[in-house]
Amino acid sequence: MTTAVDTRFATARQVADAVLFEGYVLYPYRASAAKNRLRWQFGVLVPPAWGHGSAEHSFQRTEVLLEPRRGAALLVELRFLHTQRRTVQRALPGGEFETVQSLELPDRVLVPWDEGVEERVELRLDVADLCDQGARLPFRRPVHEEAETVHDASGRPVGRLLRRRERIDGVLRLTAAELPGPYRALRLTAVVENGSDWTPPGEADADREAALPRSLVSAHLMLGLTAGSFLSMTDPPEWARSAVAQCRNEHTWPVLAGDNGAADVVLSSPIILEDHPHIAPESPGTLYDATEIDEILALRTAALTDREKREARGTDDRAAAVVDLADSLPPEVLERLHGAVRALREATGPEAPPPPPPDFGGAAPGVRPDTPWWDPAADRSVDPATDRVLVDGTPVGAGSRVLLRPGLRRTDAQDLFLHGRSALVEAVLHDVDGGVHLAVTVDGDPGAELRREQGRFLYFQPDEVALLEEA
Template identity: 50%
Template sequence: MMDQARAIADAVLYEGYLLYPYRASAAKNKVRWQWGVLMPPTFAANDTGERSMAQSQLIAEPRSPVHLRLRFLQLQARCVEIEEGAGFRAVGSVVLDDVEYTTWDEAVEREVDVELDGDPADHQIPFTVDGGQELEPLSGGRVVRRRYPLQGAVVVRSKPLPGPFGGVQLTVQVKNTSPVTSSSWPDALRHAFIAAHVLLSLDEGQFLSQVDPPEWASLATKECVNDGMWPVLVGGSQSVLCSPIILYDQPEIAPESAGNLFDGTEIDEILTLRTMTLTDAEKREARSTDPRAAELIDRVDHLPAELVERLHGTIRYLHSVTPPENPAETPWWDPGADASVSPEADSVLVAGVAVSKGSRVRLRPGKRADAHDMFLAGRTAVVEAVFQDVDDTCHLAVTIEDDPGAELYAYHGRFRYFAPDEVEPL
């Protein structure tokens, strides 16, 4: 259970750490550290739009101590210097003995473990992370790695819920308390917690879902305030990831994925194939940018063909289709290729009513809907087609009745899609 939680947490920790083409010179890798960055409080208070504290609130039914693990990255500035006279001079990159070395901001993983024995009514656990400097001598130069000290605190509070059902509202706060007064972004970033997130676990008891709580806890769940970290159940109900990236409950790493590509919003196959097309010079620069990039390049270069094929997609199951009368004349992508479905003629039962093209419905987006769908709650719409995807899941394509562009959208086949349980027949 915790192994699965750790795998998801690792993906969050390195999300966006380094992006294709994995080179320091790429424009997209010159703007970094987008997720879960907690800056020193003085910098954050200076109208910068940055935060110094993140908070998660959730409902729990603990019957054992709560285990808490704070995880984040600490910036480590790696500077390449070449010999010059009696000293050294910093450079962006250099090739020494046929090996390229690049100046770059690395990151070091940090963890703070807390076990909340007894009643975690109000705990404040301060911590420090030391700075340091390491020198790596080279033939004709050196690599200097510098880290800067960090100070922070983990605050945990619990409040019993009113009523007969029990349970507590658990509040977890992570604070950067580093005493840095510089208004410079690079200086402040050296004292930041990067991709900060928290793992919570129970040996006995359970955490409740934020998106689908039991009815008795629904009101208390709505009152939870999450700012910079959002709790999701991982690997069951006894572990929670408080993530700086909003996720659904029970996220999983795809079994087809051969390793981290540092971009969970992309498609592994596309990134893998693109990485294969990099030239030898580009791969050399990527390897010199970061050890994790070097590992990625080496992994892709030696990825067996059968693993590449696995990335192309997974057939969960097959169902029979009615073949067209003239298969040679019907392209595979044409809806007419499968005579067993007809989006404009098919219907689906919703609350005992057959809903099909032309039916009027009221939209009731469910919990799985995104923010754009939620804005349409209560609006009336017209069903334009009934579709089935490859997993036999039904989708209703609709246009909004009072949308002045509805006719134009329908003409171009641009619809909004809702599940049958997200509409009310009119």
């Protein structure tokens, strides 16, 4: 069973790993950093007794539609982190130890820290059995304690690390029901619950730190079908839209995550993703911080002082790996990270390969051979300064004066404040999807000249303006 699950989930697991460890330890990767004081922000399933008085929850609910073939089996893998509390102790004469806030070593500074131990709950069952009686799988992770002796450079014991994991209880519930209608489709419901009977000591609003060791952290599900397919919850076929709208997904969201665009695997995570998410091919490794781009994060980490790097290495093994990665990145890897372009696509869908750079050495019409392929100036077929677009049957371009009428279907509050204002068209722009946009400066805007110098305009579509007069 494990081999089958691992093979089918291989591609989805790359993204699932990013979900599992998102925010695990943030730059500058030190326990003392303010950003690392509040951790485990996604998918934390807390004990019910504590969850009732907090903003976090004790369960996740996933509902998806599937079209199984005869004899299909459902593969389920629940993954989460089990918080492991680490205490630092210094060795004393006579074999005794005392708890300390830090332990200085030549290569690292050890400090108290909550580590995350990956846990999995795996299950395989026939889809037909789900429709008949469903499935309930309780699971438990017992209390675990261990001690690790810390040695100095000469091999002499100078302290120890005490690690403790509290008991975790949970349950995974699965049911399936056939949808009415001519299509043989099922609605699958998967619920993950924290079943801990732990109650906060003293006041009901006990510190979150006390609940975390009994919580399922970064909990998410991977679901796989051996025969058949799941339906997209974001772009379902027309016949299934009503059924999809009735699905209840609470504290999680399911997306298609099969290999090469297949629909036989679903990843249901506490972070909202699009169908078929994937890791950028140029990413050099796990940095645990999706709010930064890899290039900036790698450069910042490499620039930490030796003292800061020692603290990071002593904070967590994963933080130490990030520091080592940043220190060892060759220039060609950083060059690959710099200016990576992923948005230009000739075809749609996750399997569409990026187009090769155009061959500017030949006689390609409309292309300037001395300009990089990605530069808009490389294409003579468009020119923001001279292009025109029809507005109510009249050509409009740079120099035209228009009345702004932002459309409610694709605008924001800032645009609505400009409704009825007059503006000057500065350029006509074409995007890679074939859309046309008017770059404008608003009459009376004291920063108009600065916008022109920087090329930072306000943008409206042709049906959001009315022609006033030609300049």
